[in-house]
Amino acid sequence: MTHILYQTLLSLLASLFFGILFQVRGRNLCFAALSGGLCWLVYALVCEVIPSSQIPAYFLSAAATALFAELCARAFHSPAGVFTAVGVIPLVPGGGIYRTMLLCISGTAEQALSACISTIGIAGAMAMGVMVTSSIVRMVTHRRRSKN
Amino acid sequence: MEKRALMTGSELLSDAMTLGSWLLACGAEIYRVEESIRRMCLAYGAADAQVYAVPTAIIATVRMDENHVETQVRRIEQRGTDLNRVNALNALCRSVCAHPIPHEEFWARMQKIADADVYPPIIRCLASGGVALFFTLLFGGAAADGLLTLIVGCLLEVLMELIGRIGSNPLFLNVLGGAWIAFAALSGVRLGLGQSYDLVIMGSIMPLVPGLMMTNAIRDLIAGDFMAGITRFAAALLHAAGIAVGAAISLGMSSLLLGGF
Numbered sequence: 388m389t390h391i392l393y394q395t396l397l398s399l400l401a402s403l404f405f406g407i408l409f410q411v412r413g414r415n416l417c418f419a420a421l422s423g424g425l426c427w428l429v430y431a432l433v434c435e436v437i438p439s440s441q442i443p444a445y446f447l448s449a450a451a452t453a454l455f456a457e458l459c460a461r462a463f464h465s466p467a468g469v470f471t472a473v474g475v476i477p478l479v480p481g482g483g484i485y486r487t488m489l490l491c492i493s494g495t496a497e498q499a500l501s502a503c504i505s506t507i508g509i510a511g512a513m514a515m516g517v518m519v520t521s522s523i524v525r526m527v528t529h530r531r532r533s534k535n
Numbered sequence: 536m537e538k539r540a541l542m543t544g545s546e547l548l549s550d551a552m553t554l555g556s557w558l559l560a561c562g563a564e565i566y567r568v569e570e571s572i573r574r575m576c577l578a579y580g581a582a583d584a585q586v587y588a589v590p591t592a593i594i595a596t597v598r599m600d601e602n603h604v605e606t607q608v609r610r611i612e613q614r615g616t617d618l619n620r621v622n623a624l625n626a627l628c629r630s631v632c633a634h635p636i637p638h639e640e641f642w643a644r645m646q647k648i649a650d651a652d653v654y655p656p657i658i659r660c661l662a663s664g665g666v667a668l669f670f671t672l673l674f675g676g677a678a679a680d681g682l683l684t685l686i687v688g689c690l691l692e693v694l695m696e697l698i699g700r701i702g703s704n705p706l707f708l709n710v711l712g713g714a715w716i717a718f719a720a721l722s723g724v725r726l727g728l729g730q731s732y733d734l735v736i737m738g739s740i741m742p743l744v745p746g747l748m749m750t751n752a753i754r755d756l757i758a759g760d761f762m763a764g765i766t767r768f769a770a771a772l773l774h775a776a777g778i779a780v781g782a783a784i785s786l787g788m789s790s791l792l793l794g795g796f
Contacts, residue, residue: 403665406618408742410620466622468618472562483746510746518754
């Protein structure tokens with residue numbers, strides 16, 4: 388458990404610095420960094436529960452991050468994208484794409500293909516997670532608005 | 536009728552498209568760009584507005600009335616990520632949609648957004664080092680590896696900043712970045728500054744690699760913005776290929792010269 392908390396803290400700090408690279412400022416930066424921590428925490432906890440496959444963990448952590456981002460967006464009147472972009476940073480498969488391309492160059496086509504497929508799987512799961520949450524949030528707020 | 540008096544059709548389309556192109560250049564989502572332009576046109580009394588955006592261009596047509604239709608195309612040359620500006624532009628768009636303001640006032644507010652502070656280069660260099668450091672630790676690196684990546688990451692941003700000023704091709708910039716990271720990681724580990732050059736490379740490339748771009752590409756595809764999704768997907772692969780080519784050059788050279796690793 389302490390291991391997970393330590394990694395969560397590291398993800399939070401990594402997201403904080405990425406937020407600075409993305410020019411996020413002030414209160415938005417703090418909450419964007421928090422969503423980065425949350426992203427890793429959910430991922431690590433789901434990995435503990437479902438050790439067989441990582442894809443559900445990526446999906447759920449992206450969904451949780453997007454939900455937190457939507458709440459922050461409503462609270463601070465900022466676009467949710469500010470918080471999601473920084474929040475999902477700890478898990479986006481940047482290293483995976485790099486490894487795919489490096490394997491392509493070194494001529495090991497089979498390994499490159501398998502790295503490519505796993506990268507697309509991760510990116511797809513995270514994109515789905517974000518989309519599902521934001522669609523549900525939009526549906527709920529739309530219904531509430533049309534009732535009034 | 537009163538709303539229409541605030542801006543002429545071409546002024547309106549031109550202003551709305553400038554707002555949209557700034558949003559796109561700062562890394563806003565495609566649907567946000569399209570929605571912002573469309574809503575702003577409708578708020579100023581246009582009868583209809585059709586917008587089509589891809590990451591490198593925007594096309595929009597606004598119909599003020601039966602006889603007055605205007606179309607403009609904007610090419611987006613330079614792209615980066617400035618979420619603070621996205622935030623400010625989004626706030627401006629919401630505010631003019633609620634209370635339309637005249638052309639001059641709109642431009643004064645746009646100018647204010649353009650002049651807003653950005654983090655100075657030194658902070659960006661430190662942030663790049665910080666990203667590299669914490670990712671290396673997250674991947675299981677030791678403290679010594681972390682220290683080495685901090686230095687490599689800071690100097691990476693310095694290199695990017697300097698070469699970016701000359702106005703180099705973005706792909707070549709990535710090749711150089713990848714080459715620098717692999718070279719610095721290998722020599723650092725050789726000199727005894729770190730233990731695992733692999734972890735140092737993985738951490739240091741984090742500020743460069745297009746992981747977010749890849750995820751957003753798939754998001755665009757799911758949302759139905761197929762052209763945008765495919766464009767971004769190709770851009771992400773090319774971006775990563777540049778970094779990998781750079782790293783491969785350094786790794787190959789070192790194994791030729793030193794025979795190790």
